[in-house]
Amino acid sequence: MDWHDKLNQRIIRCRLCPRLTTYREGIGRDKKREFRDWDYWAKPLPSFGHPSARLLIIGLAPAAHGGNRTGRFFTGDSSGRWLFRALHKAGFANQPTWQRRDDGLKLLDCYITAVLHCAPPDNKPLPQEIEHCRVYFDEELRRLKHLRVVIALGKFAFDNYLKSLRRLGVALPKPVPRFAHNTIYELGGGLPALIASYHPSRQNTNTGKLTESMFDAVFARARRRLDAAD
Numbered sequence: 001m002d003w004h005d006k007l008n009q010r011i012i013r014c015r016l017c018p019r020l021t022t023y024r025e026g027i028g029r030d031k032k033r034e035f036r037d038w039d040y041w042a043k044p045l046p047s048f049g050h051p052s053a054r055l056l057i058i059g060l061a062p063a064a065h066g067g068n069r070t071g072r073f074f075t076g077d078s079s080g081r082w083l084f085r086a087l088h089k090a091g092f093a094n095q096p097t098w099q100r101r102d103d104g105l106k107l108l109d110c111y112i113t114a115v116l117h118c119a120p121p122d123n124k125p126l127p128q129e130i131e132h133c134r135v136y137f138d139e140e141l142r143r144l145k146h147l148r149v150v151i152a153l154g155k156f157a158f159d160n161y162l163k164s165l166r167r168l169g170v171a172l173p174k175p176v177p178r179f180a181h182n183t184i185y186e187l188g189g190g191l192p193a194l195i196a197s198y199h200p201s202r203q204n205t206n207t208g209k210l211t212e213s214m215f216d217a218v219f220a221r222a223r224r225r226l227d228a229a230d
Contacts, residue, residue: 003143007136008046011117016132020118020125024068027119032065041071044118047140048072049111054148054226055092056192057083058157060123060199061116068119072101073112082200082215083153090219109226113140115160130160138164147192148229149222154199155179161194181210182218184225193225 015021028042045062059079062068066077074080080098084105088096092110097103116125116133125133141164152158158179162172170189177185177194185194197218204210 002051004047004051007139007143011044011046011136014044014117014132014136017118017126017129020116020120020129023121024062024064024118027064027068035065035069038069040069042068043071045071045073045114046117047111047113049107050109051111051144052146053107053109053111053144054146054192054229055110055222056144056147056150057110057112058150058152058161059112059114060154060156061114061125062119064119070099070101073114074098075101078202078205079200082205082212085212086215086219089216090223092219092223111144113137115157134160134164134167138167141165141168149195149225150192151195151197151218151222152179153197154201155196157199158194158196165191182214182221184221195222 025042028040031038031040045067059073062073063077063079066080067073067075070076074083075098084093084098085096087093087107087110092108094106094108095104097105115130115137117136120129137160150161152161162176165172170191173188179196181196181198183196187194195218197215198204198210200210200215
């Protein structure tokens with residue numbers, strides 16, 4: 001068993017945040033009417049992808065009736081439809097499916113995690129909950145040795161990635177990078193390039209703040225960067 005499997009076992013067993021534990025387990029019992037026949041996962045979500053991946057994607061947290069139901073990040077909700085479609089187009093996934101964790105999806109040279117591994121009420125985690133989960137996040141960043149590109153989905157993921165780098169002793173460039181969609185940041189020191197993207201949440205996609213072409217451009221940029229590194 002490698003570090004990735006051991007870390008995911010720790011994540012799945014985690015009950016450090018009483019509010020999040022109560023919330024995710026309650027959703028698993030009460031369910032949404034359209035998913036009443038589902039056996040909800042209702043546990044912290046493991047990260048997924050290959051530990052030697054060169055692309056890291058960071059999200060905010062599982063969706064209450066998406067990942068918290070299916071057991072895989074971005075799976076079974078509208079954000080996942082956008083993400084896996086974009087990953088497939090750019091060659092980072094073998095298929096664009098997103099409905100279930102046993103759908104045959106395989107990530108290619110890609111690893112997906114999030115700042116939080118449990119669904120928070122209203123997508124708003126408390127500072128202490130972020131603090132608890134950062135132990136896992138920091139360990140992943142230490143262990144993912146082959147990264148060349150990081151895509152942060154949303155300002156929350158962007159800011160927390162930079163905070164994690166500081167905790168790991170990285171001296172960030174000054175001024176500190178500020179979030180801007182489809183902007184690439186060269187952090188120096190052998191660190192992977194950081195690309196910021198609006199999160200593919202309904203709040204962004206339904207309003208037109210994020211379009212399919214805007215989102216695809218982020219992953220096309222990551223693909224060009226990795227191809228150039230070959």
